[in-house]
Amino acid sequence: MCSTRFGTHAGGASPRRQAVVLDGPRTFRLVEHTPRQPGPGEAQVRVHAVGICGSDRELYLGHRAAPYVRYPITPGHEWSGTVIAVGEGASASLIGRKVVGEGLRNCETCAPCRDGETNLCTAGYEETGFTRPGAMAPTLALPARLLHTLPPDADLTAAALLEPAACAAAAVLKACPLPGSRVAVIGSGALGLLATQLLGAFSPSELMVVATSPDRADLSRRFGATAYRTWDHASGLTGFDLVIDAAGATSTARAATSMLRPGGRLVLAGTPVHGAEELDPAHVVARQLSIGTAFGASSGAWAYAVRAFSAARLTPLELLTHQLGIDEFERAMELAGADDPHVGRVLLHP
Known part of the structure; x- marks a missing residue:
């Protein structure tokens, strides 16, 4: 049961140019998206799809604890896409690669990070889609070191479900x-x-x-x-x-x-x-x-999930029940909160 609908906006604006911005609990708007060019060590990704989970609904409802949110914010921490540009110091070989990316911005130098527990980084909480701009937008810029590359024939719709898989x-x-x-x-x-x-x-x-x-x-x-x-x-x-x-x-x-x-x-x-x-x-x-x-996923857990997905040992696409356009953000939030066993994962396409 996979519902695919891509809406249009008043005035004829293309949904491919819109981003969601949450100004506060239950207060959102669709804005014209201006891509941010990647800085040193960063990559710019063209977003294919972005998933919605309970944490996104908490963000929308205002139930997320204050240290773990920074309004206004573009949500979206579960996503897939293709690298279209890189900044200085990031490998040009990433351009054109299909990717997913970790949300937590680990420091790589604290004791937990050095032990491989990057999800327990002590440098302070920062996460894509909660305190840093997320993927409910046509493009996303983030540190290239957080990316995990996928095979050329990878299904990017299925790959958008790799965050819960991690x-x-x-x-x-x-x-x-x-x-x-x-x-x-x-x-x-x-x-x-x-x-x-x-x-x-x-x-x-x-x-x-x-x-x-x-x-x-x-x-x-x-x-x-x-x-x-x-x-x-x-x-x-x-x-x-x-x-x-x-x-x-x-x-x-x-x-x-x-x-x-x-x-x-x-x-x-x-x-x-x-x-x-x-x-x-x-x-x-x-x-x-x-x-x-x-709790969450370390870089190692991400790598394990991506390897399993790339080897077709992890096939998350059957979890997907709804695909919507970015202008149906509010309906996606309602679906994510529905107590309905027939509603599985919901994806938005910016």
């Missing part, structure tokens, strides 16, 4: 799955299904998806799940070697600990809701459970 890759890398393991993923959203597909490459003996809606069962199986349960039929699920909680709902982390065998591993991915049920330390310690977390 976050899923971070969770899988933290999980250290082993062949033959019994694995469960909680959540059938983009993060959960992309993690499921990546986990399938490790040949688990069982790959269960546990989620809320029965409508996601077929899609989960197409992403590699060998079984699917809704929570009302999930009692008695135990003995898993590994569980990834990609839902972050009120009770999912606590439920995950009961699904694990003694000595099993739990990875909490994404951003849990406030007020989630607390884990029982006595239960965790007595059963010697290992708990890890994954």
Whole structure:
């Protein structure tokens, strides 16, 4: 169910020349886009598509914490495109290459960055689409070192979904799955299904998806799940070697600990809701459970996701249900907030 619509603006202005600017919560405008030429070490990208996730909706509604937003802002941190120019010091070989790019502006020199945890950079938060101009515009300029190149025949529409894939890759890398393991993923959203597909490459003996809606069962199986349960039929699920909680709902982390065998591993991915049920330390310690977390994606997780995508081991296009023109930004925000299992990822085309 992929709806493709490209609208036009009053006065005949082409949507290819428009950018979204959020002046504040629920206050946006479409403005004439003036491309910014790339500075030293930067690349200028012609944006093909930009995805919308829960963080973008938080930005739109004004629910994002003050240190993590800077209005006015052009949103858009999930995107794909083609390099059309580079600044001094950036490789000219990038010109004409299809690319995706990391959103977090890491410093490369602090201790976490040197350890490879670029998503934990201590230099201060800066991110494309939240504090720096994002991709809901025809072009985007950003540091060339944040780009990941794609094969010449890459589908740029599918590639626009690689940002959540990188976050899923971070969770899988933290999980250290082993062949033959019994694995469960909680959540059938983009993060959960992309993690499921990546986990399938490790040949688990069982790959269960546990989620809320029965409508996601077929899609989960197409992403590699060998079984699917809704929570009302999930009692008695135990003995898993590994569980990834990609839902972050009120009770999912606590439920995950009961699904694990003694000595099993739990990875909490994404951003849990406030007020989630607390884990029982006595239960965790007595059963010697290992708990890890994954928040965002390091450069290494990005590289892993891009390699899997380039090798056709990661195929996120089925997550896409709506493609809209940039002038339908408000409708895209409504779709992203719809509690509808038939609404998946939404893309805008600047």
